[in-house]
Amino acid sequence: xxxxxxxxxxxxxxxxxxxxxxxxxxxxxxxxxxxxxxxxxxxxxxxxxxxxxxxxxxxxxxxxxxxxxxxxxxxxxxxxxxxxxxxxxxxxxxxxxxxxxxxxxxxxxxxxxxxxxxxxxxxxxxxxxxxxxxxxxxxxxxxxxxxxxxxxxxxxxxxxxxxxxxxxxxxxxxxxxxxxxxxxxxxxxxxxxxxxxxxxxxxxxxxxxxxxxxxxxxxxxxxxxxxxxxxxxxxxxxxxxxxxxxxxxxxxxxxxxxxxxxxxxxxxxxxxxxxxxxxxxxxxxxxxxxxxxxxxxxxxxxxxxxxxxxxx
Numbered sequence: 001x002x003x004x005x006x007x008x009x010x011x012x013x014x015x016x017x018x019x020x021x022x023x024x025x026x027x028x029x030x031x032x033x034x035x036x037x038x039x040x041x042x043x044x045x046x047x048x049x050x051x052x053x054x055x056x057x058x059x060x061x062x063x064x065x066x067x068x069x070x071x072x073x074x075x076x077x078x079x080x081x082x083x084x085x086x087x088x089x090x091x092x093x094x095x096x097x098x099x100x101x102x103x104x105x106x107x108x109x110x111x112x113x114x115x116x117x118x119x120x121x122x123x124x125x126x127x128x129x130x131x132x133x134x135x136x137x138x139x140x141x142x143x144x145x146x147x148x149x150x151x152x153x154x155x156x157x158x159x160x161x162x163x164x165x166x167x168x169x170x171x172x173x174x175x176x177x178x179x180x181x182x183x184x185x186x187x188x189x190x191x192x193x194x195x196x197x198x199x200x201x202x203x204x205x206x207x208x209x210x211x212x213x214x215x216x217x218x219x220x221x222x223x224x225x226x227x228x229x230x231x232x233x234x235x236x237x238x239x240x241x242x243x244x245x246x247x248x249x250x251x252x253x254x255x256x257x258x259x260x261x262x263x264x265x266x267x268x269x270x271x272x273x274x275x276x277x278x279x280x281x282x283x284x285x286x287x288x289x290x291x292x293x294x295x296x297x298x299x300x301x302x303x304x305x306x307x308x309x310x311x312x
Contacts, residue, residue, distance in 0.1 A: 036264040037282055041275040044247035047268035048090040056094045057242035060233050060254050062104040085124050092128045098166050100237040106155040118156045130160035140210040172235040174199030175296050207299055216291050219277050225253035228295040234261050252278025259285055
């Protein structure tokens with residue numbers, strides 16, 4: 001390993017997956033097969049230009065929001081958009097014919113006014129002929145409390161495909177049905193179950209806790225991806241053995257989501273400390289020691305009984 005970068009195949013002899021073990025509570029798993037991991041401390045355009053055209057089945061990322069976080073330099077919005085356009089263009093070059101791009105984004109804020117970045121960036125994806133399949137709303141319960149506007153508790157994921165022929169696997173990401181024993185009440189299927197026994201489509205609104213101080217996945221990154229959020233995209237939009245790229249990798253949550261589900265992982269970041277943390281998390285995963293929040297674990301509700309809070 002040099003300059004906080006690493007390219008290797010994960011070991012097939014260490015930390016093999018044992019299906020007899022149960023990890024439901026802590027969601028500790030280890031790698032099931034040798035996989036390619038390429039993580040580098042490098043500018044994303046330089047890293048992406050070194051990759052083969054059409055090689056990435058899923059490009060999933062959360063770029064900086066141009067709000068002055070420790071990992072970014074705040075610039076005028078037109079400069080920021082120009083930088084994003086360059087990254088988007090390179091992502092399109094790398095996109096597999098049956099692949100997907102998922103751009104998770106929030107709001108730029110300037111002098112109390114918000115600028116929704118997904119709306120600002122959408123035309124630049126469309127300029128490449130990509131097709132928007134979903135504008136997924138990711139909602140979470142914690143964040144800053146605003147004084148002069150409603151507190152922001154959601155961000156969005158723009159999911160684009162290159163064509164109508166794209167990979168989409170719903171079954172691995174189904175969630176429990178609200179009425180799993182509901183049956184048809186008339187017609188030729190009367191008495192038969194009307195819901196899918198594997199569960200229901202998770203819809204385009206996802207309630208997944210963001211990574212705050214007490215989150216099991218918390219590292220040094222101030223705006224860290226929850227692994228479960230990316231897992232849902234990895235499982236539904238790729239197959240085992242496919243390549244997954246995150247050009248704004250941070251501490252490697254997308255990398256972990258890819259590897260723990262049998263996909264090859266590629267990522268880069270310009271912050272050396274973040275890349276070191278990402279490499280450490282990969283090593284923990286290989287050893288079967290990395291703890292992550294289970295993808296479909298229900299959000300904690302401190303008042304599950306309405307009677308306890310005076311509701312009828």
